[in-house]
């Protein structure tokens with residue numbers, strides 16, 4: 525016989541896709557009526573914007589209820605009131621709701637998330653391209669990945685990933701936007717396109733802090749941070765906020781770029797942070813014959829890695845992602861996982877996982 529208890533138990537298997545919490549704990553299930561094998565549910569969606577994902581959600585509910593013997597299932601959807609949203613935001617902020625989310629405790633000492641800051645000494649070398657594609661490659665392997673676009677003035681991640689959606693807000697809590705399995709937050713979500721960001725100094729620090737603490741991050745294995753170029757305030761702020769973060773330095777083959785990248789790397793070393801290694805971008809042209817033409821010279825990044833006493837992780841050739849169309853919604857900087865570039869980023873993900881898992885294991889043993 526179907527009982528409310530059985531139905532609730534079954535519904536606990538259904539997750540709200542943004543918060544990755546079961547819909548019973550989130551107070552989404554408002555009422556359950558059972559008549560023999562017919563179930564009638566009232567559900568309250570967290571926000572209106574969420575309704576685009578309703579289809580998946582409906583399917584999963586029907587699946588779990590059928591599995592306990594329901595023959596007909598009817599669902600009625602509503603949206604939470606402002607008061608219900610505020611209560612939920614409060615609960616989430618206190619992380620009272622469940623232990624499998626990080627919530628605002630992303631930076632707490634016991635967090636299992638590996639923070640990786642991607643920096644470059646100079647702008648335009650492909651730092652954001654590397655961050656985005658590494659994030660996607662890690663997510664493709666099933667890791668839970670977040671990406672903070674900390675380039676507050678020069679944000680480019682939303683456009684690069686083809687994100688047109690805005691983040692969901694539950695009262696004062698912001699939910700990151702998910703694309704290609706990566707949870708993303710960027711200043712670009714809070715501004716109109718082309719609007720210059722006029723904030724300076726303290727506001728910048730506050731924005732960054734909000735990205736870490738005011739955003740509801742689900743539990744993550746990796747959090748990638750796309751730093752602004754150079755060794756300026758934001759880079760320093762991040763490193764003060766996240767002393768445990770590890771660094772990847774992006775450079776191009778030209779010696780000048782490497783020299784500047786070296787400054788970013790030396791800063792990491794001075795601050796006693798772990799350098800995962802160097803990524804050389806725009807290293808060569810891949811000719812139709814399969815040969816590599818090193819048009820900007822060959823040894824820049826190897827020398828850089830040697831001088832920083834670290835490893836050259838991968839060399840990424842010159843070449844744009846080969847999309848079918850280039851309409852404005854295309855993720856113009858995300859390479860297909862089976863392309864030459866995609867495979868190189870897969871290799872980069874493997875190296876990053878190996879290097880960071882090793883140091884994690886060592887930390888755990890100590």
Ligand SMILES: Nc1ncnc2c1ncn2[C@@H]1O[C@H](COP(=O)(O)OP(=O)(O)OP(=O)(O)O)[C@@H](O)[C@H]1O
Pocket residue numbers: 644646647648649650651652653654675678680752753805806840841842843844857
């Ligand atoms: N391997 C590559 N081949 C071809 N074009 C590339 C490659 N890597 C990056 N680009 C292009 O170069 C430009 C700069 O890249 P990107 O924005 O990633 O650099 P950045 O270092 O993050 O720049 P900024 O410092 O301005 O944020 C972009 O138009 C990007 O699409």
